[in-house]
Amino acid sequence: MRFSKISFIFLLGINFVFAQNNSLKIAKLKYNGGGDWYANKTALPNLISFCNKNLKTNIFPEEDIIEAGDKKIFQYPFIHMTGHGNVVFSDQETKNLRNYLLAGGFLHIDDNYGLNNFIRREMKKVFPEHEFVELPFSHPVYHQKYNFTKGLPKVHEHDNKPPQGFGIVHEGRLVCFFSYECDLGNGWEDQSMYNDPESVRQEALKMGANLIQFAFTSF
Numbered sequence: 001m002r003f004s005k006i007s008f009i010f011l012l013g014i015n016f017v018f019a020q021n022n023s024l025k026i027a028k029l030k031y032n033g034g035g036d037w038y039a040n041k042t043a044l045p046n047l048i049s050f051c052n053k054n055l056k057t058n059i060f061p062e063e064d065i066i067e068a069g070d071k072k073i074f075q076y077p078f079i080h081m082t083g084h085g086n087v088v089f090s091d092q093e094t095k096n097l098r099n100y101l102l103a104g105g106f107l108h109i110d111d112n113y114g115l116n117n118f119i120r121r122e123m124k125k126v127f128p129e130h131e132f133v134e135l136p137f138s139h140p141v142y143h144q145k146y147n148f149t150k151g152l153p154k155v156h157e158h159d160n161k162p163p164q165g166f167g168i169v170h171e172g173r174l175v176c177f178f179s180y181e182c183d184l185g186n187g188w189e190d191q192s193m194y195n196d197p198e199s200v201r202q203e204a205l206k207m208g209a210n211l212i213q214f215a216f217t218s219f
Contacts, residue, residue: 023058026212027066027073029081029107033088039112040082043188050188050205051212055145059212068093073100078215079107082185084114087122094125101126101168101175106215109178110185113158123168123176132166132178140218141165141177144210153203155196156183173218177211184208 028044030037044063051057063080066073069092073079079100089097101107109119120132135141135151142148142165152163163182167174186194187204 023060025060025064025076026078026080027064027076029079030065030067031081031083031087031089031093033086033118035083035085035087035115035118036112037081037083039084040110040185040189042190042193043082043185044080046190047188047205047208047212051209055209055213057212057216069096071096073097074103074105077105078212079105080110080185081107081119082110082112082115084112085118087115087118089122089125094122098126102170105175106211107176108211108215109176110182111178111180112183112185113156116180119178123178127168127170127176130168130170132168135165135167135174135177139165139167139174141167141174141210141214142207144213146206146210148207148210152179152182152184153187153200153207154182155187155200155204156194158183174214 026044026048028037045061048059048061048063052059064076066076066079068089073096109115123132137149137151142151152165154163158181161181164180166178166180168176184204184207187196187201188208191198191201
């Protein structure tokens with residue numbers, strides 16, 4: 001399915017930013033607190049390339065960088081967040097991020113190991129009325145172009161735990177997906193970064209494509 005500029009604007013009440021040739025842009029979230037928000041530098045470009053080839057999307061080849069409190073966040077239908085350490089959202093950033101998600105935006109948080117406690121605390125500020133809930137394997141996010149009948153693929157070992165996908169669901173809509181004990185973004189990186197088997201990388205990229213497709217079509 002090729003997603004057009006017109007269909008995006010019709011489906012979401014936010015103004016997307018388009019690059020050359022009307023290609024849509026997605027972004028990585030820059031946050032305060034000292035955590036390495038900039039990790040996995042090759043991950044999103046590789047995921048974008050995979051989606052443009054296999055989903056026939058028209059996403060600009062490089063991601064933008066956006067801060068949580070920046071009003072321009074409303075220009076992106078998909079925001080990716082990663083890191084290993086501390087995260088702190090100010091009151092203004094909390095409000096801005098909440099408004100973005102309520103307006104139809106989608107946030108993917110990928111625990112690169114060590115993010116869990118911090119992001120749960122900060123997202124509770126964004127949605128005090130909700131908790132992260134583990135999504136059942138039947139959830140549509142696992143069944144877009146690619147079917148993952150057992151949930152998230154396992155990319156890297158952390159604490160000998162199974163991978164888990166958690167979500168914040170607001171008024172029936174999944175607004176935030178948190179991949180935990182999975183290292184999904186590491187699986188999107190260049191193969192030379194971790195020397196993962198290509199089969200593992202492909203599963204990670206397919207699950208990432210599911211997230212993109214879900215974010216682009218579920219409002």
